[in-house]
Amino acid sequence: MKVKKLCGENFRNLLPFSLEFCEGTNVIYGNNAQGKTNLIEAIWLFTGAKSFRSAKDSEMVAFGAGNARLKLDFIAGGIERQAALTINNRRYAELDTKKLKSASGLIGNFCATVFSPTDLAVVKEGPALRRRFLDLAIGQLYPNYVTVLKDYTRALTQRNAVLKAMEGKLKDSELLDVFENELVVSGEKIADYRRKYCERLTVNASEIYNELSSLREELEAVYMPSCSEDFAESLYKARRTDVYSGITSVGPHRDDLDFKINGISARTFGSQGQQRSIAISLKLAEAKNLYDILGEEPVVIFDDVMSELDKSRQSFILNHIKGKQVFITCPDPDNITGLADGKVFTVEGGKIK
Ligand SMILES: Nc1ncnc2c1ncn2[C@@H]1O[C@H](COP(=O)(O)OP(=O)(O)OP(=O)(O)O)[C@@H](O)[C@H]1O
Ligand SMILES: [Mg+2]
Missing domain, CATH: 1.20.1050.90 (RecF/RecN/SMC, N-terminal domain)
Known part of the structure; x- marks a missing residue:
């Protein structure tokens, strides 16, 4: 499973965007409250599930706007596919230009696992x-x-x-x-x-x-x-x-x-770093299970995992998750100095570069 391109408008604080991702590690970097988690939330929604922040659908529409629109180009089973979401009080989905009955119809077509700090619990x-x-x-x-x-x-x-x-x-x-x-x-x-x-x-x-x-x-x-x-x-x-x-x-x-x-x-x-490492390992094990069932590597999304990890553990996250596309947010430039290959996006005030 690979995300090729994501476009969006009126989604939370993000200004209209059109982004092309690399097949390896994609880093979303920026200060606090700029829109990093918003961006990966937009990707996650294409799994067909609700937001991992357990937000109401209407909360994801930019303040003052009517609808949020997201469009995703992705590759599954070697085939290029396209999905679209329109969000207002609920989520409406299209897959390969066909309207689905509900957004949950996307389940099993695009798959991802997300790690966010609440998973530490x-x-x-x-x-x-x-x-x-x-x-x-x-x-x-x-x-x-x-x-x-x-x-x-x-x-x-x-x-x-x-x-x-x-x-x-x-x-x-x-x-x-x-x-x-x-x-x-x-x-x-x-x-x-x-x-x-x-x-x-x-x-x-x-x-x-x-x-x-x-x-x-x-x-x-x-x-x-x-x-x-x-x-x-x-x-x-x-x-x-x-x-x-x-x-x-x-x-x-x-x-x-x-x-x-x-x-x-x-x-x-356990130390903070050890506990965090366990939670990360559990997520990656879940990704392996999904692979065993679907025969397809899910996209792996990490929100804010880098703090509390030492350099060698950070380097593992950045460079050694084999065969999977990775999205990772972080606020600290020091955390990504070890990135060997991949793409870095900067988010500032809702603008993504
Ligand atoms: N529906 C919305 N419309 C407009 N802005 C919103 C909406 N929902 C959230 N925001 C704003 O988006 C901003 C950025 O949120 P986000 O969670 O993506 O930040 P972040 O870059 O991940 O920050 P952190 O590093 O602290 O996790 C917040 O300040 C919030 O006020
Ligand atoms: Mg965040």
């Missing part, structure tokens, strides 16, 4: 974000996983409802049996998917992390199931405490994922 914050990360990643690979997850959530809601109805006293145990059986069937499948995915992630992400850290550090994604023994038995044992609290205390909804560097938990002990 997966490494640094609480387990709910890591479960979400796992669920999204596995759901993309195996649609059946999404169904299993729904079954599990339904059974969990029902078991919790029965627990609450017991008002602190263990009774109606046949009803608990029913929902626990359902929980166990879907819960064991979920655990199985997650365990296998973590093994795959360890292989893919650690290879990337290895290169990023110049082979000095070893990354491991370790699945941390909430119950290590038999799930059915754990549920049964937890009945007494669960009736008391009215919620189910064990199961995949309490799982976590630990990222370890050289065997040590990165969430607790």
Whole structure:
């Protein structure tokens, strides 16, 4: 997948532009608040997804304008294609001059992965974000996983409802049996998917992390199931405490994922640069997964990744992501002195040169 050309008008603060990109690394450089993230957001929208900033569509139209217009020339599967977006209160898309029913019709035609500073939360914050990360990643690979997850959530809601109805006293145990059986069937499948995915992630992400850290550090994604023994038995044992609290205390909804560097938990002990490097490796591993499914390298977009990385890690990002087109924003000229080959765009007050 390669972006050849992007044109736009009335998109956020950007003045009308028409840009041709190179097939390797494209650096978008400029001071704060000049329009760098706006530019890569414009590219991202052609994946058919919503803005990665979770902005409302109308917020992307330049203040005072009616419609934003974007046009993208790209190459997919060796074929030149063209897509266009019109944005007002919603997004309208065209692909190869045909109008699509909705912008999500672009999904699978143009693909990209984006890293923005908020992705660091997966490494640094609480387990709910890591479960979400796992669920999204596995759901993309195996649609059946999404169904299993729904079954599990339904059974969990029902078991919790029965627990609450017991008002602190263990009774109606046949009803608990029913929902626990359902929980166990879907819960064991979920655990199985997650365990296998973590093994795959360890292989893919650690290879990337290895290169990023110049082979000095070893990354491991370790699945941390909430119950290590038999799930059915754990549920049964937890009945007494669960009736008391009215919620189910064990199961995949309490799982976590630990990222370890050289065997040590990165969430607790990792440095800023290490945590950032893990988040970057996870994104590149996701790109590899997309490649495995689609047979096409997605475009890789990095928003503000360079700070906190040392020169050798910066050089990896700039020069060593093989076979993929890379877009990267940065505000500091020092960050791009190591760029061996590629194109640099400067953004100033919405004007791109
Ligand atoms: N709909 C809009 N119309 C006009 N201007 C907008 C609109 N939305 C955002 N802006 C302006 O765009 C400016 C640049 O935003 P952007 O996020 O691209 O900056 P940036 O170059 O990435 O900066 P930083 O280095 O701080 O991340 C902001 O100052 C914002 O006020
Ligand atoms: Mg920005």
